[in-house]
Amino acid sequence: MTTLDSRGFLTGFAAFVFFTGFAADAWRNSITWWGYGVVVIASLALAIVVLVRHRLVLRASDVPVPLVAFLALCAASIVWSRYPLESAAGLLLQLLTTTIGLAVALTVDRAAILRALGRALTAILALSLVFELVVAFVVRAPVLPVWVVGADRVDPPLLLFWSRNVLLDGEPVQGIVGSSSLLAMVAFLAIIVLGVQLAAGMIRRSRAIAWLALAGATVAITRSATVLLGLVAVAVVLAMILIVRRTPSGRPRAIVYGSLAVAGVGLVAIALVAREGILSTLGKSSDLTGRAGIWEAVIGLAEQRPALGWGWISFWAPWREPFADLVTRNGVVQLHAHNAWLDVWLQLGIVGLVVFGALVLSTTLRAWLLATDRVVTSASERGRFSSVSLAAPLLMTALLVQSLAESRLLIEGGWLLLVVLAASTKASHPSRARSLPSVVDAEVRS
Numbered sequence: 001m002t003t004l005d006s007r008g009f010l011t012g013f014a015a016f017v018f019f020t021g022f023a024a025d026a027w028r029n030s031i032t033w034w035g036y037g038v039v040v041i042a043s044l045a046l047a048i049v050v051l052v053r054h055r056l057v058l059r060a061s062d063v064p065v066p067l068v069a070f071l072a073l074c075a076a077s078i079v080w081s082r083y084p085l086e087s088a089a090g091l092l093l094q095l096l097t098t099t100i101g102l103a104v105a106l107t108v109d110r111a112a113i114l115r116a117l118g119r120a121l122t123a124i125l126a127l128s129l130v131f132e133l134v135v136a137f138v139v140r141a142p143v144l145p146v147w148v149v150g151a152d153r154v155d156p157p158l159l160l161f162w163s164r165n166v167l168l169d170g171e172p173v174q175g176i177v178g179s180s181s182l183l184a185m186v187a188f189l190a191i192i193v194l195g196v197q198l199a200a201g202m203i204r205r206s207r208a209i210a211w212l213a214l215a216g217a218t219v220a221i222t223r224s225a226t227v228l229l230g231l232v233a234v235a236v237v238l239a240m241i242l243i244v245r246r247t248p249s250g251r252p253r254a255i256v257y258g259s260l261a262v263a264g265v266g267l268v269a270i271a272l273v274a275r276e277g278i279l280s281t282l283g284k285s286s287d288l289t290g291r292a293g294i295w296e297a298v299i300g301l302a303e304q305r306p307a308l309g310w311g312w313i314s315f316w317a318p319w320r321e322p323f324a325d326l327v328t329r330n331g332v333v334q335l336h337a338h339n340a341w342l343d344v345w346l347q348l349g350i351v352g353l354v355v356f357g358a359l360v361l362s363t364t365l366r367a368w369l370l371a372t373d374r375v376v377t378s379a380s381e382r383g384r385f386s387s388v389s390l391a392a393p394l395l396m397t398a399l400l401v402q403s404l405a406e407s408r409l410l411i412e413g414g415w416l417l418l419v420v421l422a423a424s425t426k427a428s429h430p431s432r433a434r435s436l437p438s439v440v441d442a443e444v445r446s
Contacts, residue, residue: 007112013050014104014116015123017043021097021413022186023124026176029145029162044096047103054107062106064422066359071098073348073355074312081311083320090314097412101419110424111202111388117417118197121190122211125218128175128183136167145178172222184224185402190215192234192394200387230401237397238390244372245385291338291405294327298337301326302346309349314411340403340410359422360400366425367392392421 020027020043027036074091081087104113135143143163144156158164162178164171172180191212198208219227240260247256301322302309316323318333327334337343344356371389399409399418408414 010050010108011112011116011119013046014108014113015119017047017100017104017416018117018120018413019123021416022120022182022189023127023177024412025145025162025178025182026124026127028147029176029178032147040096043100047100050103050107051099062423062427063102064359064362064426066355066362067098067419067422070352070355070359071095073352077309077312077348077352080308081313082322083311083313083317086313086317086320087311090312093314093411094312094415097415098419101416102423105420105423106427110391111200113420113424114193114197114200114388114391115202118190118193118203121186121193122214124176124183124186125190125211125214128173128177128186128218129214131176132163132167132173135163135165139165141165170221172224175218180222181224181226181406182408184219184222184227185398185406185408187215187218187222188224188227188230188398189395191219191231192398193391196387196391196394199390202388226402226405230398233401234394234397237393241368241371241390241393294334294338295342297327298339298342298346302342302349305349306345307349308351309345309347312347314347336407336411338406340407340414343407343410360396360418363418363422363425364393364396364400367396367421370425392425396421 020039024036027039031039071091071094074087074094078084078087078091104116108116135141142161142165144153144160145162148156148160161174163174167173173183174180175183175186177183177186194203194208194212194215197203198205198212219231243260244253244256247253310322313323316326316335318324318335323335324333337346341353341356344352348356370386371393372385374385395417399414402414403409406414409418
C-alpha cells in the first residue's frame with residue numbers, strides 16, 4: 001500500500017480540505033487572496049490525484065442526480081446571466097469545490113470523514129483561541145487582514161477587521177475565521193461531531209470533554225442566535241431519531257412519524273407566533289441585525305427575474321451591477337443575501353430553488369434513513385444501529401438552520417460539507433457499496 005492509499009493520508013487530506021473550507025478567511029487574511037488561491041489549487045490537484053489513484057473517474061452515476069442538475073443549471077445560467085464572465089468564474093469555483101468534496105466522499109469511509117471533520121473544526125477553535133489571546137495580550141489592538149490597503153487601512157469600517165481585540169471586553173470574538181457568526185458555526189458543528197465520535201467510541205472521553213468545553217465556551221462568547229436555535233433543532237432531531245430507532249418497523253413507525261409531523265408543525269406555529277419574544281430573549285432586534293433590510297433588497301431584485309434569476313455567481317461581485325450598490329452595511333458592501341434560499345432564487349430563480357431543494361431534501365432523506373435503519377452484516381443477525389450514522393442528519397440540520405441566516409451553504413465549507421454528505425450517503429446505500437468498496441460504516445477506536 002502506497003502513501004496515497006493509506007487511511008492516514010486520506011484522513012489527513014480530508015481534514016486539510018475541511019480546514020481550508022471552513023477557515024478560508026484565515027488563509028486569505030494571512031497570506032493574501034493570491035496565497036489562498038495557491039492553497040486551493042494545490043487542494044484540487046491533490047483531489048484529482050486521489051480520484052485517479054483510486055480509479056474513480058467521475059461519472060454522473062457517481063454523483064447524486066440533483067447535484068448534477070444544480071451544477072448544470074449553474075452552467076446554463078451563463079447564457080442568460082447579466083454578468084457572464086463572473087458567472088463563469090463562479091461556476092469554476094463551484095466545480096472546484098465539488099470535485100474536492102467528491103474526492104473526500106468517494107475515497108474516505110464515513111468514520112474517517114467524521115474524524116477528519118473533527119480534527120479540522122477543533123484545529124480552527126484552538127487556533128482561534130490562540131489568535132485572540134495573542135491579539136489581546138501581545139498586539140493589544142485590532143488587527144486588519146493583510147490584503148486591506150489604502151484608505152481602508154487608515155480608517156477601516158468595523159466589518160473589515162480580522163480581530164477587533166474584544167476578548168477581554170467580553171464581546172463576541174471572531175477568531176481566525178474573522179467572523180463571530182462563522183466561528184460560532186464552527187463550534188456548533190464541532191459539538192455535533194465530537195458528540196457522535198464520543199458515542200461511537202472514536203475518541204477518548206477526557207479528550208472529547210475538553211474539546212466540547214472549548215466548543216461550548218466559543219458558542220457562549222460568540223452569542224450567535226442562529227447557533228442557539230440550531231442547537232435546539234439538533235436536539236429535537238436527535239430525539240426524533242432515537243424515538244424512531246426504538247420503534248419497530250411497519251405500522252408503529254408510521255404512527256410515530258405522524259405524531260412527530262404534527263408536533264413539528266405545532267412547534268413551527270408556536271415559534272412564528274412568539275418570534276418577537278424569542279428574538280428578544282436571544283438579544284436580537286426584530287430586523288434580525290439588519291438582515292430584514294438585506295432580504296427586502298434581494299427579494300425586490302429577484303422579483304425582476306423570478307423564473308431563472310440573474311445568473312449564478314456564488315459570492316456577489318461588488319464591482320458589477322446589480323450588486324455594486326445593492327446592500328451596504330456599516331460601510332461594507334455585502335457579498336451575499338444572508339439566506340441561502342434567497343440567494344438561489346436571486347441567482348437561479350424558481351427553477352434553481354426547485355433543483356437546490358431536491359438536492360437538500362434527497363440528502364436529508366438518505367441521511368435520515370441511514371440513521372434509523374439497522375446495519376445488517378449477515379442474514380442470521382438482527383443488525384445494530386450505527387452511532388456514526390447519526391452525524392449526517394445532525395450536520396444537515398445544522399446546515400439548514402444556518403442557511404436561513406447565512407448563504408454559506410452555497411460556498412466554501414458549507415458547500416463542501418453538503419457535497420460530502422450528498423455523495424457519501426448515496427455511496428453508503430447497499431446498491432452502491434459494491435462499486436465503491438472504500439465507503440464503509442466502520443466505527444474505529446482511536
